[in-house]
Amino acid sequence: MTETNEQNNEQRLDFIRQIVANDIKNEIWDERVHTRFPPEPNGRLHIGHAKAFCLNFGIAEEFNGKCNLRFDDTNPVKEEQEHVDAITEDVKWMGWDWEDRLYFASDYFGQMYDWAVQLINDGKAYVCDLTAEETRKYRGMLKESGRNSPYRDRSVAENLDLFDRMKNGEFPDGTKTLKAKIDMASPNINMRDPVMYRILHAHHHRAGDDWCVYPMYDWAHGLEDSIEGITHSLCSLEFENHRPLYDWFLDALGIYHPRQYEFARLNLTYTMMSKRKLSQLIEDGLVSSWDDPRLPTLSGLRRRGFSPESIRTFCKTIGVNKFNSTIDYALLEHCLRDHLNATSPRVMAVLNPLKVVITNYPDGQTDELDAINNPNDESAGTRIVPFSKELYIERDDFMEDPPRKFFRLAPGREVRLRYAYFITCTDVIKDENGEIAELHCTYDPETRGGDAPDGRRVKATMHWVSAKHARDAEIRLYDHLFTKENPEDVEDGQDFTANLNPDSLKVLTGCKIEPSVKNTKPLDRFQFERIGYFCTDTDSTPDKLIFNRTVGLRDTWAKVQKQQQDQKKQKQQKKKNNR
RNA sequence: UACCCGGUGGUGUAAUUGGCAACACUCGAGUUUUUGAUACUCGCAUUUCAGGUUCAAGUCCUGGCCGGGUAACCA
Numbered sequence: 001m002t003e004t005n006e007q008n009n010e011q012r013l014d015f016i017r018q019i020v021a022n023d024i025k026n027e028i029w030d031e032r033v034h035t036r037f038p039p040e041p042n043g044r045l046h047i048g049h050a051k052a053f054c055l056n057f058g059i060a061e062e063f064n065g066k067c068n069l070r071f072d073d074t075n076p077v078k079e080e081q082e083h084v085d086a087i088t089e090d091v092k093w094m095g096w097d098w099e100d101r102l103y104f105a106s107d108y109f110g111q112m113y114d115w116a117v118q119l120i121n122d123g124k125a126y127v128c129d130l131t132a133e134e135t136r137k138y139r140g141m142l143k144e145s146g147r148n149s150p151y152r153d154r155s156v157a158e159n160l161d162l163f164d165r166m167k168n169g170e171f172p173d174g175t176k177t178l179k180a181k182i183d184m185a186s187p188n189i190n191m192r193d194p195v196m197y198r199i200l201h202a203h204h205h206r207a208g209d210d211w212c213v214y215p216m217y218d219w220a221h222g223l224e225d226s227i228e229g230i231t232h233s234l235c236s237l238e239f240e241n242h243r244p245l246y247d248w249f250l251d252a253l254g255i256y257h258p259r260q261y262e263f264a265r266l267n268l269t270y271t272m273m274s275k276r277k278l279s280q281l282i283e284d285g286l287v288s289s290w291d292d293p294r295l296p297t298l299s300g301l302r303r304r305g306f307s308p309e310s311i312r313t314f315c316k317t318i319g320v321n322k323f324n325s326t327i328d329y330a331l332l333e334h335c336l337r338d339h340l341n342a343t344s345p346r347v348m349a350v351l352n353p354l355k356v357v358i359t360n361y362p363d364g365q366t367d368e369l370d371a372i373n374n375p376n377d378e379s380a381g382t383r384i385v386p387f388s389k390e391l392y393i394e395r396d397d398f399m400e401d402p403p404r405k406f407f408r409l410a411p412g413r414e415v416r417l418r419y420a421y422f423i424t425c426t427d428v429i430k431d432e433n434g435e436i437a438e439l440h441c442t443y444d445p446e447t448r449g450g451d452a453p454d455g456r457r458v459k460a461t462m463h464w465v466s467a468k469h470a471r472d473a474e475i476r477l478y479d480h481l482f483t484k485e486n487p488e489d490v491e492d493g494q495d496f497t498a499n500l501n502p503d504s505l506k507v508l509t510g511c512k513i514e515p516s517v518k519n520t521k522p523l524d525r526f527q528f529e530r531i532g533y534f535c536t537d538t539d540s541t542p543d544k545l546i547f548n549r550t551v552g553l554r555d556t557w558a559k560v561q562k563q564q565q566d567q568k569k570q571k572q573q574k575k576k577n578n579r
Numbered sequence: 580u581a582c583c584c585g586g587u588g589g590u591g592u593a594a595u596u597g598g599c600a601a602c603a604c605u606c607g608a609g610u611u612u613u614u615g616a617u618a619c620u621c622g623c624a625u626u627u628c629a630g631g632u633u634c635a636a637g638u639c640c641u642g643g644c645c646g647g648g649u650a651a652c653c654a
Contacts, residue, residue, distance in 0.1 A: 012592085012593060012594090012602090014592085027645085038654090039609075039654095040653085040654055041581085043651090043654085072654070074653090074654080075653065075654075077653095078653075125619090130585090130652095131652090132651080132652050135651095135652070136650075136651085139650065140650075141650060142581055142582075142650055143580090143581040143582090144581080145581090146650095152653085173652085174652065175651095177652055186582090187581055188581095188582060188583075188585090189581095189582085189649065189650050190649075190650095192650090195651090195652050196653085198652035199652080200652085214652095216652075216653085217620075217653070217654045218654095220654095221654085234593095235654095237581060237584075237585095237647080237648065238647095238648055238649075238654095239586060239648095239654090240583060240648070240650070241582080241583055241584090241649050242649090242651085243583095244583095264585095264632085264647095270620095310641090315591080317591080317603070317604085318592075319591070319592045319593085320592095321583080321585090321591090322584070322585060322633085323585045323586065323646080324585085324646080324647055324648090325591065325592095326590080326591090327589085327590070327591060327604095328589090328590045328591070328604065328605065330605055331590075331591070331604050331605085333604095334603085334604060335604095337616090338618090339614080341617060342617095346614080372613095375613095375614085376615095394582080402632040405615095408615090417613095418613060418614070419613075444618045449613090451613075458595090458613090459615095460615080461612095461613045461614065461615095462614090463614075465644080474601070476596060527614085530612050530614045530615080530616070531614090531616095532616095537605070553614075553615095553616050553617090554615090554616065554617090555615075555616085556615050556616090558615090559615095560615080565634045570622060576603085578594080
C-alpha cells in the first residue's frame with residue numbers, strides 16, 4: 001500500500017514537469033532539458049526564490065538535464081556585486097550545482113546590440129525621441145489603444161546612425177529609446193512598441209563604463225535564453241502577458257527559440273516576500289539585517305537554523321501551479337521539524353532556571369551519566385552528562401499548586417530527571433518577596449539512569465543541568481514576524497508594519513546548558529530536549545554562547561493549558577451572565 | 580464590460596486525461612513512550628453555480644459568479 005502510494009507520488013508530475021516529460025517523449029528538443037535560474041542581483045534571495053530555483057534545478061536533475069545560474073544584470077543602477085556573492089552563496093547552500101555555467105546577462109550585451117541592429121535593418125525597430133512621460137501617453141490606456149510615435153517612420157539609415165550615437169553616449173539619459181515596431185493598437189499593452197534600450201550613463205558592476213545604453217528585460221531575457229540554449233524558460237505568472245513579446249523578438253530575429261512557461265509565486269502566511277518591503281524593514285531598523293532570523297530570506301532562515309534539506313522538501317511538497325495561493329506556515333514548520341528530528345543531536349538546556357538542591361546527595365560528588373544523542377539515529381552515539389547535588393530545572397516544570405493534568409514536579413511528587421534519577425520534591429524555599437527561590441528534593445540512588453528496579457512509574461520526565469557544570473548561554477526566541485496571517489490585512493491608513501509582532505524576538509540571558517556544547521560553532525543545530533530545535537548563532541563565541549530557537553517542539557501541554565484557561569473564562573462568563 | 584490567466588476539504592497538491600475524489604499539513608479524539616517530542620490509529624469534501632453531452636463528468640460543452648495579472652526608459 002505504502003509502496004504503491006510512493007510510486008504514485010513519483011509519477012505525479014506538476015504541469016510543468018508534464019510538459020517537460022512530454023517534450024522529451026516527443027523529442028521536441030532532442031531529448032534535451034536545459035533550464036536556468038535568472039535572479040536580478042539587486043537584493044537577497046528569499047524562500048519564494050527557493051521555490052523557483054528548486055523547480056529549475058530540480059527539473060534539470062530529474063530529467064538528466066542542466067540548469068544555469070544566470071544573473072539578469074541589465075539594470076546597472078540597481079545592481080551590486082555584493083548581491084551576486086550573497087545569491088551565489090544561498091543557491092550553493094541549498095545544495096544546487098551549476099557546474100561551470102555561471103552566466104551574466106551583461107556578458108551578452110554585444111550580441112544583443114548586434115541583434116538590435118538587425119531588427120533596425122529589418123525595419124522592426126526604431127529610435128524614438130519621446131520622453132518617458134510622452135511614451136506613457138502614446139501607449140494609451142488598458143481599454144483604449146495607443147497612438148503611433150511621430151518618430152516611428154524614421155529611415156533605417158537614420159535609426160542606425162542614432163542608435164550608434166546612443167550607444168556612444170552622445171545623448172543624455174532619457175532623451176531617446178530604441179523601440180520595437182509592433183502594434184500600438186494591440187490589446188496587449190506589452191506589444192505597443194515596447195522599449196528595447198534606454199540611455200543610461202551608469203557604471204555597471206561588471207561591464208564597467210563600456211555601455212551607455214542598456215537593454216530592457218523583455219528584449220534581453222529571451223535573447224539570454226536563446227544564447228544559452230534554454231529549452232524551458234520558467235518564470236512567474238505576471239510575465240504571462242509578456243510571452244507574446246518574448247516570442248515576437250525571437251521570431252523576428254529568427255534565432256533559437258526556447259518556450260516560456262509561467263507558474264505562481266510562493267506566498268506564505270505570517271510573512272511576506274516583497275523585496276521592497278523586506279528592505280524597508282531593514283532600513284527602518286525593524287529587523288537587524290538581511291540575515292535577521294525572522295526574515296524569510298535564505299540567509300535569515302539559515303541563521304535561524306533551517307536546514308537546506310527541509311526547505312527543499314517544502315518546495316517539493318507545495319507543488320507548482322498557475323493560480324495564487326497562500327501556504328500555511330505550519331507546513332514549512334512541519335518539513336523543518338521532520339528533518340531536524342531525524343538529524344539533530346539532543347542536548348539539555350534550561351531556559352528559565354530554577355535551582356534544585358538534592359538534599360540526600362553527597363556534597364562535592366559528580367556522577368557521569370550516559371545520554372543518547374539521537375533516539376532516531378543510533379549511529380549518533382551517546383555522551384556523558386554530569387550530575388551533582390545542585391541542579392537547574394525549568395521553572396515551568398514546577399508548580400506549587402498544580403492544576404489537573406499537570407504531570408510535572410510539585411510538592412511531594414516524584415518525577416524522573418532524564419537519564420539520571422527519580423527525585424521527589426520535599427521543600428519549596430521562597431525569597432522575601434514570596435517568589436520560589438529554590439527547591440529541595442531527595443533522589444533515589446536505585447533509579448540511576450532513570451529506571452526504578454521496583455517497577456514504579458512516574459508521570460513526567462524532565463530535563464535538567466548540573467549547576468556547577470552548566471555553561472551560561474543567551475537564547476533568542478523567535479516567533480512570527482507578523483501577528484496576522486496576511487501582514488497586509490490592515491485598517492485604512494495603516495501599512496503592514498502595523499501588524500509587526502512585538503514579541504517576534506525575546507532574548508533570554510542566564511540560560512543554562514550542558515557542558516557538551518562548549519565547542520559549538522555557528523550554525524550547529526541541536527534539539528534542546530522537550531523545548532525545541534536551536535542553532536548556534538553567528539555571533540556566538542566560546543566565551544559567550546548564543547543560540548537561536550529555530551522552531552519549538554510541538555507542545556500539547558501548552559494546548560491543554562490553553563483549553564483549561566478558555567474553559568475557566570467561559571465559566572466565569574456564564575456566572576456573570578447568570579447574575 | 581480592454582486583454583490574459585485561473586477556481587477541487589480550513590490550507591496546499593493529486594485523480595492513470597471521461598470510471599469508487601487521493602496524499603500531506605492544520606484541527607479534533609485515542610494508543611505507545613525515559614522528550615506532554617517522535618511514531619501509530621481514527622475523524623473532518625457531494626470538486627464555485629446553473630444547464631447540457633454521456634451508461635458514467637472534478638475532468639468535455641454553454642452561460643453565470645468569483646479571484647488574480649497587465650498601462651517603469653524595473654525585473
